[in-house]
Amino acid sequence: MTRQLAKPRLECAAMSDVFGKTFAAQMSVAYYRDGEWEQPKLQPTGPMQMHPASHVLHYASECFEGLKAYRRADGGVHIFRLDKHIERMRNSARQLCLPVPSAEMLNSAIMTLVDSVRDQIPAFPSALYIRPTLIGMEPNIGAAGKAVSEAMLYVLVSPVGEYFTSERTLKLLVTSSRRTTEDFGQVKTGGNYAAALRHVIDARQQYQADQVLFAPDDDVQETGAANFLLLNDKRILTKQLDGSILPGITRDSLLTLAQDQNFSVDERSFGVAEMLEWIKDGEAALSGTAAVLAPVGALIVNGVEHAVHGGTAGETTTSLRKQLTAIQSGEADDPHGWRIEL
Ligand SMILES: *Cc1c(COP(=O)(O)O)cnc(C)c1O
Secondary structure, three states, X not given: OOOOXXXXXXXXXXXXXHOOOOOOOEEEEEEEEOOEEOXXXXXXXXXXXXXXXXXXXXXXXXXXXXXXXEEOOOOOEEEEOHHHHHHXXXXXXXXXXXOOOOHHHHHHHHHHHHHHOHHHOOEOOOEEEEEEEEEEOOEOOOOOOOOOOOEEEEEEEEEEOOOOOOOOOEEEEEEOOOOOXXXXXXXXXXXXXXXXXXXXXXXXXXXXOOEEEEOHHHOOOEOOOOEEEEXXXXXXXXXXXXXXXXXXXXXXXXXXXHHHOOOEEEEOOOOHHHHHHHOOOOEEEEEEOOOEEEEEEEEEEOOEEEEOHHHOOOHHXXXXXXXXXXXXXXXXXXXXXXXXXX
16 A cells, blocks of 8 residues: 655654654543543643642652654554553553553554554654553542542654664663662553652763663662663573563563574573673663663763773664664564554
8 A cells, every 4th residue: 555655744853852842733532430431532732621639640640651653664654562562551550550441442542643643653763652641630639548530541642753873872870779669660650750860860960871770689670761681692681570670562572583583582680790791792782662772882880980892882782773673664574563554
């Protein structure tokens, strides 16, 4: 099927500069009240009414997702691993005792909205970022210890450019601080970001670090918004999904691609000493929807900066990143069925 490439109606020229601030004119919205979800509806993106006592504003009953729709060179549009993102959002909602939207409802809210802005999706490597958000709306500050009886789901979409390019390497401050709790690490919730923010800002000010790598009790976990991987030309080492880290869908995709090529993939706990040993001749990288696979060029441990791969992007990191982006862009085949066609 060929489709006429429509000119994007959003201001896309300097998109990477405005990531997070440019939205499509429409969003998808659904309310939960009286024990059930209403059908999601499209409505103008803009300020919304909420009671100042709304549960989310006091007790942080909130979770979200971040995924992308891509326009391929053939003009077709797909969403990358929509089903996995829906499954994770439902798990986050469950952990937060929020009403859990059905997979069908989330699917149709996202698909309908993305379809309505189909012509505004910029060409790869730009994309349409999709941000489903679920919040507790019950106007009751006495409900701190209760599941909410009212909630709202909305989906924002925003055109985005590349977040981290493949050349720039990142500097991480390794800290023994905790990003979140043992079991809440797997929940994509604003509360985890609030808890990590002080660490991230301090690391930037004191060490010009780009991100903080959390390693509480000498357990190297992840950064504030991306998973952490150690790589070389034969092996990948990354923490196992034990509830303390976010089950990244980019992480899962990269590990799958690596396994396809007979890399040995080790998902287990490891400490700072093993990580420093690894980077003597290995690579390190961050994975996430925004970062894809972003090379780490330096780790700061106890005030000492350790270069990773001479501060440049490693071969395995670059190669895996290329393979994943080739699937996302439509340049390569999609052997695992990750592209959900629109
Ligand atoms: C969203 C997120 C990730 C990355 O997940 P992807 O599904 O790969 O985008 C990793 N860590 C944290 C803490 C996150 O919030």
